[in-house]
Amino acid sequence: MPATIYLHWAATPYSWVRSGLYHTIISGDGTLHRLHAYSVDLPAHTWRRNSNAVALCCACMGGRPDPWSIPPTEPQLDALCREAAEIARGWGWHEADITIERVMTHAEAASNRDGRWLHDNYGPVIWGGSGERWDFLQLSKGGPPTGGDELRERIRRLMAGPGDHPESAPARLEFRRASAMSARGRELTVEIDEHGSSWALAADLLGLYEIPYAWEASRRRILIGSLDVVPSFRADQVQPSVGWPLFEITLQSGNAPVILRGILRENRGWCRVLEFAEEFGISVSYEPFTLLERRGG
Known part of the structure; x- marks a missing residue:
């Protein structure tokens, strides 16, 4: 099947997040929760359409009895x-x-609106379906049944590029100074951002803790071969609003869960030191901020 992006809503509250169903879930405030690598197929988001597909989902429409609440x-x-x-x-x-x-x-996929008749029509009743799935048939209550067309037009405008739409390029997170800290008894070079957070090269951190990895430049990701890492899918994951190109660190197993996201500066991957420590089970002490040994690693 040709590569396809499917747009869903979860019929949940705004804060709902669960791995295994969608590649990315978007909270009510627009926060992205990157859960699985886009290169892997997830089995259960769009009936008979999960192969070579990416599922993006908004956590919303969970009101009872009125979803539109x-x-x-x-x-x-x-x-x-x-x-x-x-x-x-x-x-x-x-x-x-x-x-x-x-x-x-x-909604469109359920009704086979792309012309590929892959299943019975379980989409909106107005399209001859059973009404089981109507995700983004409308973008607002009482709105026209043109949600898919409206979303695709918005995506096209964004793809015109920052040159035509300056508002689509957020200001880059600023880095104020270089510094150093102790990590596993050695000196680790870090950069301090405008909020006071410490960032280090992902390669330096992975090498320091002897965690096997492989860099896939074409997909902007680092694959981790470790079997003792369980992603926490944290709510404060690095967001596109930092203004830098993003990369991800992903487990090289199963449905490729995303451990964390970082930024690309001068074609090098940087990640937040504390987030890296928490995701990889590394003990931390403060005053001064220090990385100790990896628990169970």
């Missing part, structure tokens, strides 16, 4: 479209490639 928020829709545009760019797509055959809502 928890509607998609504008920050969610913006983050959804930006992430879809970023994936499309990474796959070498252009604006003209953002068609219903390549980017679909679950």
